[in-house]
Amino acid sequence: MAEVKATLPQRCLTLSILVCLCSVAWSPVALAESAWQEDGWLTTTLAQDRLDAGDEFGCYGIPGLSWQTDPGAVATECRTYIEQRVAASSWGDVPISTYTPGGLTMAQHTTVAEQGFVVHGDNTGLSVSAWHDANNTPTDKWDWYNLGRRGGSMEQLIGSLEEVQTAVEEGGLVNLYWVGRVNDATIRHDRDISAYLAEVPNVWLTTWGEAWSYWTVNDCYEFTHDTQTEGEQTVLIFESLVTEECSAMNPEAWNVPITWVLDLDGANVESIEGPSGPLADITGVRKTTEGYAQAEGEHLHLSVVNGHQVEIRYNGSSSHDVVGRTEFFNNHSAAVTIAAHETHDLFKWSKRFVDDDHLVFTWLVEPREGLSEAGWLRYVAAGVAISTVIGMLLVLKKEGLGPLAKGQDAQPSSPPKSE
Template sequence: MMKKPIGLSLVVILILPMLAPPVAGEWETDSWLSNVIGPERLALGDEFGCHGYEGLDILEDPWTIAACRDYLSDLTEASRWGAAPISFGLKGVQLDEGASTALLDAKFEIVGDGPTGYSDGLTYFESNGGSLELNLANRSLLESPEQHSLISIEWMARMHDLKVREDGGLVSWLEEQEVWFTTWGEWAHHRISGSRVEYSTAGDSITASLESSTTWNVPGTIELHFHEGVMRVVDSNDTDFPLIDSGERHLRVGWREIPDGAVLTMEPGTNLTIELDGEPKSVEVVPLPTFNGLHHSVTVVGHHTTNLFHWSSDFQDSQLRFTWLIERPSAEGVGWLLPVLAASILLAVPFAVRYLVSRDEMTSIAPMSE
């Protein structure tokens, strides 16, 4: 009669661990963000944004939005223009009001590569350039884009632990184009800065000024139209402002002369004086959305970047610039089966021993009773 309750107890002991609630997830840290590769990419002009936590949905777990920001900020600055991350990847997420509020509370400004839904107060960038994966780019758009547009090309180095093959021919072709290689945050704030440049004239000089920024300190570009020749361009310390070559494709401050004026890229918080060879009869200032008067802009967006080494290793010498959407990787566990078996065996052994001892005692008593 004792066998049934003891057997039932053993079954319960074996099943209980499987029915127990799962333990909270453990998370790894991508040390490449702070060591070697991260600083190198930052110095080149790349941007680091966020993509949440691996395997978790920001709609169900909105805490991952601020947590991803903190994780990233502990390891690296977001850009050479600003420390705090401002870009967040959606990749198919339909934002609701709660997630949108969480993004704004975490000081994110840009969302992209997915349907936004509720996105009041956020700037949305479309994933329009296809993928950098072999034969998956939007070549028609890349070959005939609108002027001053931004093309975002997706990149994922790993899918289900399999290495993705990049389109080397496309990369080589892109690097030959006269376009601005930029990032989401840089592109957005460059546009803002350019629209805020103010100017005045006095005699044979034009003064351009750009107030300081409260967020990222990204330069802005303007095109000045006048008929006089430029003698020199100086900053507030009477130091010559650097020249920019017409083929420069990475954002930096400076100026260059054009047939009917000059193109000027200046940093927030600076004042510049353009000295002419005569008093200008008229001056027109036009903000340029695209740096250096280039036709359009391109960025490669690294989605779900859990390992910066894997995602960037094929582009160490590339002219392309990347918006890396960092996702905190989940820890690689050993699976549920082994822990369950170990715990079950550990718990079952004492009961099994007691059962065997009791059975032996009953067996030894039975002949004596006869």
């Protein structure tokens, strides 16, 4: 009987199968996923309550993956982690804000942005920047790859009320820092800073993603406006349009209310009707919402999302003009964000602020470090797969086939030639 020997291609094929099985179980992403536990609070009503309060969920990182080594992998996994558990904001489901450490190159920041994260903070070390001081107004999208930290910390003993006051009075976007715990130690927040933010007027309390989305309107906008007369009143029909051109320029932008300035030639508004009914008077309101504000005889400040047509009714037949937009929502002179870093337990990070419902947070979330509940299954699956392949090879060996059949007798695959 003919001797069947394993050829080099057969042995290479067997080795390739084993390598593929191992690589699936021990790839960097697979190992990272098995090295962490999710924050279960992100799928509960607590997370929804935070969204209803105006908060945002962004990215901080993924245990087992390195921003420096592969920022694209971190951004991709972090985006998936958030999207599978919670909406990023009440204005948009997809997360657009992320922490990035110092030392990354512009090319690496661009890679992160290509995964949908367009706001990178804070103090990332790039030469371009946004809001490192009151005059550091961003002009290009990549300026937001280096969002500044202004106003200091919300932490007790570390935070400074005077520093926050100074930053707010200077104007621009003020970005505070917060971390809920360090190891097992609970961090207390500065109640004086919270009390100040509860009372200070003309401040937009917002998030990273809202602020960026509002800013993008500077790049592209289009609106329509027309008037008609009804008795002794004028009805001004206004709409900020949703256009393909503008959407293509900043596809990540959420459709947040933009504050338009309308000159009604001294006339006072009687009412404003939107798609869902009357718009509210939001004079002094500091959280993002639709509505309007007008001081007696002065310009109308109309805050509406793109695509919502409104009817503005006022007495007389005065002319009108769309003057433009305000720098910040509702014509506020400053904006304040609070970035909650390293948020791996939303309950512990947020429980101190149950009574501080005026504050708005950008929660930069990450999973907890440690083997996930299903992490051990990865190793079991790999072991079963490898054992199955080896078992199949042993069966083939008994039949005189396969790469393990060297030196074994087997039936020839074709009849021997006659002599």
